Amino acid sequence: MVYEIRIKGQVQGVGFRPFVYCLATEMQLSGYVNNTNEGVLIEIVASEKIKDFTESLLSKAPKLAKITELSTKQINRLPKYSEGFHIIKSQSGDKRNVLLSPDFGICEQCSNEIDNQKNHRFQYAFTTCTYCGPRYSIIKQLPYDREHTSMGVFEMCDDCRQEYQNVNDRRYFSQTNSCKKCGIKLTLFDNQKRQIADNDSAVIEQTIKAISEGKIVAVKGIGGYLLMCDATQPSTIETLRLRKHRPLKPFAVMYPSLVALEKQIEVRAEEREILTNEVAVIVLLSTNIQLSTAGLVGVMLPYTPLFQLICQKIDRPLIATSGNLSHSPIIYQDAKALDELSEIADFILVNNREIVVPQDDSVLRFTPKYNKKIVLRRSRGLAPTFILPSFFAQNNIIAMGAMLKSTFTITHENNVYVSQYLGDLEDFDSQENYKNTLSHLSNVLSFTPQTVLVDMHKAYSSTEMGRTIANEKQLKLAEIQHHKAHFAAVLAENNLLDSSEPILGVIWDGTGLGEDGQIWGGEFFSFRSNSIERVGHFEYFPNLMGDKMAREPRLSALAVCSSFFENLDFLKEKFSDLEWNIYQKHLKQAKMLQNSSVGRLFDAMASLLGIADKVSYEGEAAINIESIAQAYLNENGIPNEIYEIVILPQNTLSIQHLLQGVSNDLNQNVNIGKIALKFHLTMIESVNMIANKLNISKIAFSGGVWQNALLVDLVIERLSNFELYFHQQLSPNDECISFGQVAFFELINRNKS
């Protein structure tokens, strides 16, 4: 009997065909396997063994493979091969249904090979195999074949070709296969575009020397250029801060090895696992080493052979931060790097493999007590794959996402793609990058949109772009409220869209435009029978001075206090007389925009506690207030009192009572760490009260505030009698908005039908 097996999912470029080949050969079955635009197609001649075979396909698949669908069907024709098993060349069709593979960090075997003097890839900076190396960042077209990637221009030498054709080799059909003889070349330039070295070993030697001497080198990695320098030389870091116009925002650190890292910082099992697996992300670790900020430092391990060669030799932690200027996206083109990164870096290490899709490093953290994973930035290694087998939405949707942490989501052939983090769209290059990534992914997948989803906020660049697309192509356009999108995202990620029980959504973030024209951000929603209703929120306070408010927590403090206190003199010292007079005048205006943002409430607290009046980067105040509360908790445990919670009509949470409590504590010189912790606890208790009042037993959390690990730990601890749902693959911040727009739109459609 002849069977046709079709497999969908992340099955290309992960050693799937050789795996099928080996399995079939082992079981003495004949037939063939090939890559198609839809995934993998197997034709096999089998009888009773077919069940065994398909089961093994699922259970023994290579670790990088992710199967979303496997269908077996008996066919009534003669087999193409009745003897032996064959891997045949890919076929192109119209449908592009295969899931794109993300980029993978270097595998253990490749890592050993480049250290092994006897191996012919000794010190080869682009060593890869089917288990590792770039994928999404180099793909130009589907199916994933060498000529469809930036590797297409490199002709394999005889040795490499032999590996490539040997089914028993780890590099069988490895599209990124190359070696010193036939592969990618390194060139080192100084910041005047003068070539310093172009012999690979000389380049690496000089790079190591430069970094050791305290110089900054821009190194082309997988998703773009990283700025690297010695993390143990404070003057070098100072120079980097100055040149990058980044006074305080922490830098990520690359340790030469796990061993070296663990000598300095305690690493927990979950963290170790994710630092060393194929995703190779940045993990925020709790520590007080000199490089840390607010008790945290972002670390990663060398995830490419090149980084390994550089780091191991220097044997000290290196700063490794995205090569970009201020808010712009990571630079990935060589010419641009030579032009622009020369303002920051002393040297630029170029290689001649083109990056097609630029990506930043992904960033994760784990909550200190319950090890709950929080995605802070989903990018290289994680995007664009978004496997959510239970989630179905209409096909051919583009959801444009938010503004400051932009992503887009497209639905295509029953797959969902959530783009990598695409940055702040006020920045021109980020906008271009967003547009390019969208059109690239659309081309690769042959995607044509029918529906465009945008935020309600008309001044979001993503909204404007979405409107333009909808106008030009005459597509259906729908506006979706920001926080409803947040909620829908976390619901869908947890497979809750079909839930028959009501779910409370606790959506806390910075700002989003609300349906009443005010600024929302401290919202409670209920989800029942396909619909999302706003059921409560934090008490409104004035939105002062537009976006300036988000940059100056003291403005939040002033705005919050002005609504509820007569005498504001205690805030006066935070302002010049001139500022004070102006802001007072503004606050007296009748038509102030109102705001219910918990993000701004955290800002206000940070300012009241004297931690931050102005911030130099987004999230600075929030990180610092979390940090002092966590530190207090670690020292003293949970205090036995919290602030008074008063629920006003329409489930409006009083801020006045909270502030009164904080103010009393401040007057009595209570430790600010304790106040910060009591504030966190009060916030959690308010969720408890609202959930009880509404008699809802399931709670889902989304919004940027939930990047706060302490808050998440406290939820898990204090709300243990509820069923709790958090984001899993996506970030709770605005990166999840595009997917949430899709999920919310799905709810709208369900309601219609």
Place this chain on the structure above:
Amino acid sequence: LGHGSGGVLTNKLLESGVFDLLKNPILDEHHDGAIFELDGKLAFSTDSYVISPVFFPGGNIGELAINGTVNDLAMCGAIPKYLSLSFILEEGLTMTEFWEILLSIKAAAEKSGIFIVTGDTKVVERGKGDKIFINTSGVGQLHPKAAISAKRVQVGDKVIVSGNIATHGIAIMSVREGLDFETSIESDTINLNHTVEALLDTFGNDIHLFRDPTRGGVATVLNEIARDTKLGINIQQKDIPVIEEVYGACELLGLDPLYVANEGVFMAIVSAEIADDCLKKLQTFENGQNAAIIGEVVSEHPRQVVLQSRIGGKRVINMLVGEQLPRIC
């Protein structure tokens, strides 16, 4: 007006002073309208002036009303000739205040060389106006060498601003907000027609467009040009002239100087070949001393205005969409 009420005083006032002060041969005719001769292509423009406060550092509503229309004509490439002037006065405006406004009107008209040839005054009850509203309409003769049109803007053209930007808007706001700056910021309201005429004399049709970035500021004008021409515009933050105090005030108020209103400033889009000469010429005028080339017209990013930031990175300068709602999450 402080001591009068109703229409009786109005007529008296009219006869006994208002337009006497502004007299010229055509106005003296006392017709229902003005009669004059003009040849060739004409430009015609109208604007109403409503501003609070009426008196602000560096000027008042009167000269604003003259300069505004004079400048609108100049921006068309015309030489302003004749002007109509109408007042709507609210009871309660004092005679002293009104007189001061009239004097500035007279001075501004003389300075620009435009003749006020017809006018009207109405008084409304207290509460039905805001002290004083002025409408002016003007006619001008097109400069023989002028060829001003968005259609003529092309890739490579340079963008010139004639002076420090945002000064007027901040001067107004400083009074409204009670900003007490160390050195007071004064409005730069002034007639631009002589400068414009001289530029047209010298550079003729190499000047492709004039615009005065009044309400909505430089950003709005640039966006309109980008939209109308379907071309892109790049500007350099480091080249945009802004007085330090104005910059500080913008910081304080969370404003971007590019969106703040101007009065005594115009923008010119000129062909690249003459841009430097045009700038030099402009700088010889009193109101052009701080002129600068701030950017150029490009083929990339059609319809978009992009600012090269001082610290690296580029920012998209959007058209303001209604009220500025915060976007940072």
